Amino acid sequence: MRNCFVIPIYNHHETIAATVAALLPYQLPLIIVDDGSDLPTKQVLAQLAQQHSLIQLLTLAENGGKGAAVTAGLRHALQLGLSHALQIDADGQHDTKDIPAFWQLSAEQPLALISGAPLYDDSMPRSRRIGRHITHFWVHIETLSRDIKDSMLGLRVYPLTATVALLDQVKLGQRMDFDIEIMVRLYWQGVVVQFLPTKVIYPQGGRSHFNLLRDNWLISKMHTRLFFGMIWRAPKLLWRKWQRV
Incomplete structure (x- = not known):
């Protein structure tokens, strides 16, 4: 197990320092992917990277979406020779006290995708x-x-070899549709998906980048693709289900 954290960020200069502070005690690489953020966020990120040697800062030239940022972080982690990456948001929604349980389950099932089941x-x-x-x-x-209890929570441990292989094969959604699509497609490929309950909050005054019209449209298109992709995979999926009965 050669672990790291991947943190996509877009204009969350108010919360990223607290997120980093909660992760530093694990003494693991922190790959922070700046998805074309504003100047205040870039300034905070530069200061954090200068202060902490564990931080590796990747900067995307323009905002490509959460999926684009996570993809860049996962690819970079594999290039560094790491085996697993825990994706966590920069906005303080996720309960970092549950992280040891995620790493423990990942160590027990290193080929699985470990995801939070939000409370x-x-x-x-x-x-x-x-x-x-x-x-x-x-x-x-x-x-x-x-089997998939929740496909939208961005707190999960990816097995990097299988995940990046999928990213090389299929062009996935690059925005809020990414978390859903990559989990479904990894499941299609036989990757076991395990869930751990974890508290999730929407901080008062927090900044959400979910665009009601754009992201719902992208998610609707994604579900259409996945539905038709399921049809020709149905025999394999049903066979897998029957074997577990």
Whole structure:
């Protein structure tokens, strides 16, 4: 196990220092991918990188979306000879106290994708809750199973060899559709997906980059692709399901 953290960031200069501070005690490389952020965020990132040798800062020339940033971070991690990357957001939504459990389960099942199963409080907007239920419905159809408990949470440990191999084979969505699509496609390829419950909050005054029209349109197109991709994979998916009965 040669582990690291991958942190995509876009204009979260208010929260990134606290996120970094929570991760530094693990003494693992922190690959922070600046997805074309504003000047205040770039200044904070430059200061953090200068202060902490564990930080590796990647800067994308322009904003390409969360998926583009995570992809760049995962590829960079594999190039460094690392085996697993824990993706975590920069906005403080994720509970870093659960990270040891993620690394432990990943060590026990190094070929698996380890993802958080979110436990939300009342801070979650109702519209986001409804959207998640709709996506869960479609993911269950696209995988012909209920194995995937949540496909949208960006707190997960990727096995890098299998993940980057998939990224080399298929062009995935580059924005908020990325987390969903990569999990479904890894599942299609036989990667086991395991879940750990973890608290998720929507901080008061927090900044969300979810674009209601654009991202819902991209997610709808992605589900259409995945649905038709499921049809010709259905015999294999059903056979896998039957073998586990």
